[in-house]
Amino acid sequence: MIKKLFATVFFLGFVTLATAQTADTVAAKVNADTIPKANPKQEAFKPKIKKEPTYHPDSTHSPSLAVKRSLFIPGWGQLYNKKGAWWKIPAIYAGLGALGYSIVDSHKNYQMFLALTRIKNTGKPLEDFKPGDRYYAESQKYATEVERYASVNATQLQEAASNYQRNFQISILSVLLVWGVQTVEAYIEAKFISSYTVDDNLSFKISPALINQPMYAATSMGSYIPGLKVTFAL
Structure with a gap:
């Protein structure tokens, strides 16, 4: 039991x-x-980690050095900045070359018309000038021009000389202006290079948006109108 x-x-x-x-x-x-359990599809749709933008500041670029080079030799500052140097330097020297030619040509014609004016004011024909006479050297140097402008009076010759003198002065001022402008341009370009950083992830995006109208422009359809939003990421 x-x-x-x-x-x-x-x-x-x-x-x-x-x-x-x-x-x-x-x-x-x-x-x-x-x-x-982990869903493979959900794993595939995980948001990707955005890569941090890389910046490339040029802290060694000196605006003062660009200015000094441009003052010493036109276009040297643009060559130092490198941006747009391929067309800026030819443009600078084309302008300076044209102005240089204008200076030489204006001065040459001013001297010629001034001498013709003086010869005309003497009232003597070209063959009457003898060695030792006043303006004898000018009469021999510009003998061809004296005959060419024989029908032009002294007042017109004086006006032509004044015009060429003015062109000569304007051309010199223009050279100084071009020299100064290219120096300022080199400084501004260098300042942008040294003061701002550039992101290597540049982007451009367009998206629809609503634009808020001023009260006086609002209609019965509403105070918003459709538009496009443009976004630049630098």
């Missing part, structure tokens, strides 16, 4: 232990099944 009772208690204890282990195993399996 005692053996039967002991066997019965042992059997019930074993069943209880087995049931408890099965319940724990099922619970663990349920918990494992309820844990959300």
Whole structure:
């Protein structure tokens, strides 16, 4: 009898232990099944980490050095800045060359018409000038021009000389102006290079937008009108 009772208690204890282990195993399996697994599609649509823009400041570029070079030799500052030097330098020297030719030509014609005016004011024909006479050298140097402008009076010759003198002066001032402008341009360009950084991730974006109208321009359709928004990322 005692053996039967002991066997019965042992059997019930074993069943209880087995049931408890099965319940724990099922619970663990349920918990494992309820844990959300990573979806490959969701992994694919993860937002990409934006690369930080790289800046390239040129802190060694000196605006004062660009100015000094441009003052010493026109175009040297533009060559130092490098930006647009391929067309700026030829343009500078083309302008200076044209002005230089104008200076030489205006001065030459001024001297000629001034001498013709003086010869005309003497009232003597060209063949009457003798060595030692006043303006004799001029009469021999400009003998061809004296005959060419024989029908032109002294007043007209004086006006022509004044015009060439004015052109001569204007040409000199223009040379100084071009020299100064190219120096200022070299300084401004160098200042932009040394003071601003440039991002290597330049972008341009156009998107639709609504533009808010002033109150006096608002209509019954609303105070907003459609438009385009242009965004530059530098």
